[in-house]
Amino acid sequence: DVKVTQSSRYLVKRTGEKVFLECVQDMDHENMFWYRQDPGLGLRLIYFSYDVKMKEKGDIPEGYSVSREKKERFSLILESASTNQTSMYLCASNSGANVLTFGAGSRLTVL
Amino acid sequence: SQKIEQNSEALNIQEGKTATLTCNYTNYSPAYLQWYRQDPGRGPVFLLLIRENEKEKRKERLKVTFDTTLKQSLFHITASQPADSATYLCALDIDSSASKIIFGSGTRLSIRP
Numbered sequence: 001d002v003k004v005t006q007s008s009r010y011l012v013k014r015t016g017e018k019v020f021l022e023c024v025q026d027m028d029h030e031n032m033f034w035y036r037q038d039p040g041l042g043l044r045l046i047y048f049s050y051d052v053k054m055k056e057k058g059d060i061p062e063g064y065s066v067s068r069e070k071k072e073r074f075s076l077i078l079e080s081a082s083t084n085q086t087s088m089y090l091c092a093s094n095s096g097a098n099v100l101t102f103g104a105g106s107r108l109t110v111l
Numbered sequence: 112s113q114k115i116e117q118n119s120e121a122l123n124i125q126e127g128k129t130a131t132l133t134c135n136y137t138n139y140s141p142a143y144l145q146w147y148r149q150d151p152g153r154g155p156v157f158l159l160l161i162r163e164n165e166k167e168k169r170k171e172r173l174k175v176t177f178d179t180t181l182k183q184s185l186f187h188i189t190a191s192q193p194a195d196s197a198t199y200l201c202a203l204d205i206d207s208s209a210s211k212i213i214f215g216s217g218t219r220l221s222i223r224p
């Protein structure tokens with residue numbers, strides 16, 4: 001069964017901490033995505049990557065960075081977490097113009 | 112900027128009726144549009160994809176239409192069941208390479224017995 005695996009389901013961090021959210025897919029997909037989901041705002045695209053070491057900003061990249069050193073792994077980094085980054089983070093992948101496969105999500109709380 | 116709107120935040124209907132959800136978009140001509148289902152605490156799951164040259168797509172009790180002139184997609188669930196209760200999201204690609212995919216805010220559908 002193909003999968004997108006997010007390393008942490010729940011995290012609690014303090015303001016100013018550096019946070020890493022990891023995502024791994026086993027489908028050999030070229031494209032990987034990070035979204036955040038907030039009530040009433042739906043899924044908003046933070047960053048996506050269409051190849052190893054390549055990245056593109058989404059609609060809300062401020063306060064985030066990403067890393068894709070290997071095809072199967074896409075990391076989201078919060079350099080200095082803030083309370084307004086408390087959210088559900090969803091990783092997804094696809095190949096070409098194709099459907100997205102999502103992970104289960106990582107719920108981050110920043111205190 | 113590109114915008115996707117789903118007609119209502121929540122929709123309540125009686126079991127057995129047809130649920131119709133609307134997705135409208137502006138400022139772009141997507142090559143395809145997708146619908147996803149999301150249950151609480153879980154990631155979205157793909158349901159249907161319809162391409163710009165297709166008017167209608169069906170899968171079991173689901174039907175999607177795509178009107179590129181109106182810039183609108185309708186998502187229908189016929190003979191609805193309480194198990195269909197979930198949030199439904201539409202998504203479309205907004206760049207020529209079809210790698211950048213954005214979502215509407217979703218419609219929370221509740222089917223009452």
